Amino acid sequence: xxxxxxxxxxxxxxxxxxxxxxxxxxxxxxxxxxxxxxxxxxxxxxxxxxxxxxxxxxxxxxxxxxxxxxxxxxxxxxxxxxxxxxxxxxxxxxxxxxxxxxxxxxxxxxxxxxxxxxxxxxxxxxxxxxxxxxxxxxxxxxxxxxxxxxxxxxxxxxxxxxxxxxxxxxxxxxxxxxxxxxxxxxxxxxxxxxxxxxxxxxxxxxxxxxxxxxxxxxxxxxxxxxxxxxxxxxxxxxxxxxxxxxxxxxxxxxxxxxxxxxxxxxxxxxxxxxxxxxxxxxxxxxxxxxxxxxxxxxxxxxxxxxxxxxxxxxxxxxxxxxxxxxxxxxxxxxxxxxxxxxxxxxxxxxxxxxxxxxxxxxxxxxxxxxxxxxxxxxxxxxxxxxxx
Ligand code: PMP
Numbered sequence: 001x002x003x004x005x006x007x008x009x010x011x012x013x014x015x016x017x018x019x020x021x022x023x024x025x026x027x028x029x030x031x032x033x034x035x036x037x038x039x040x041x042x043x044x045x046x047x048x049x050x051x052x053x054x055x056x057x058x059x060x061x062x063x064x065x066x067x068x069x070x071x072x073x074x075x076x077x078x079x080x081x082x083x084x085x086x087x088x089x090x091x092x093x094x095x096x097x098x099x100x101x102x103x104x105x106x107x108x109x110x111x112x113x114x115x116x117x118x119x120x121x122x123x124x125x126x127x128x129x130x131x132x133x134x135x136x137x138x139x140x141x142x143x144x145x146x147x148x149x150x151x152x153x154x155x156x157x158x159x160x161x162x163x164x165x166x167x168x169x170x171x172x173x174x175x176x177x178x179x180x181x182x183x184x185x186x187x188x189x190x191x192x193x194x195x196x197x198x199x200x201x202x203x204x205x206x207x208x209x210x211x212x213x214x215x216x217x218x219x220x221x222x223x224x225x226x227x228x229x230x231x232x233x234x235x236x237x238x239x240x241x242x243x244x245x246x247x248x249x250x251x252x253x254x255x256x257x258x259x260x261x262x263x264x265x266x267x268x269x270x271x272x273x274x275x276x277x278x279x280x281x282x283x284x285x286x287x288x289x290x291x292x293x294x295x296x297x298x299x300x301x302x303x304x305x306x307x308x309x310x311x312x313x314x315x316x317x318x319x320x321x322x323x324x325x326x327x328x329x330x331x332x333x334x335x336x337x338x339x340x341x342x343x344x345x346x347x348x349x350x351x352x353x354x355x356x357x358x359x360x361x362x363x364x365x366x367x368x369x370x371x372x373x374x375x376x377x378x379x380x381x382x383x384x385x386x387x388x
Pocket of ligand 1: 011063064065066090136138139140141165166167168188
């Protein structure tokens, strides 16, 4: 017995051994020349992963929520109109953050598991002059994937800053920040970026930086203020020492390694790998009569799958059964339906073998809980899809 559990939640994920080894080296001074180089490499690599060659990257110690906070704190002034397009729990969180900085926030919520028509968004943008809009690429609470490209185009048309919460998508779903004209794309380290929790990562367009520069009032969050961080990022990009708050040196070593691995795999190939694995996994799940939370496969995320428990199966029994079989999954998160579904993360270094392990344990657990299906079906379907 190796007594090893497979972590298959939508972040933190399982990390590459090389990334973990990079974290374990002796901690350097944050102003040592070798560390300055590592930090600079990370900033340059982020521009490549985000496909934002002219963007301004920020790496700050914190979680994804800090990256959301940083976007709101720097771009919102009291009384500004903000539009939140919400496909779940994390969209709703953006409203709370924006409200905290005095925004006048309107929220357009999708029905649970659905997406929102572009016409509805355009009608709202026509109706009222907004300064900023936010959208959640993959809402981790529902597993719904939206298409940011046409929404960012609408934002441009109406002269609105667009912010993409890419916490559950960057390096797993297709993002072309500059081509699509998204002003801010933010994420956290523990998901498809493949680094243990602790880094808030954000790339801002020049337009977003200019809007921040033109503020009439100071940023009301001291730690998140770009006034403090922009000179630091610029210094690291230029290879010179600088200090505002001590960076998490070891996490940044790990980030350099992970971004290198991501770029070695190549973004298009990596995105296709995520798409194929997710599609094959959905087919396998559906083959034994389970249904996914997103209303259609076309809006189902490629980084995680949210799946309803079958009728009569208790979520608690199912999840503890999975843990007993060494597979850690996540329960539901959307407050309105959280006890009715579970979530499987499949991003970053996830492999076909990992998903076979999940399906195998899932079949055994459901079988023991008296769910009626033919044992082996989802595994056969998954393997048939994998070899196509
Ligand atoms: N947005 C999305 C889409 C997320 O999935 C998460 C984390 N699950 C967050 C924001 C918040 O990130 P963190 O937990 O790192 O603060």
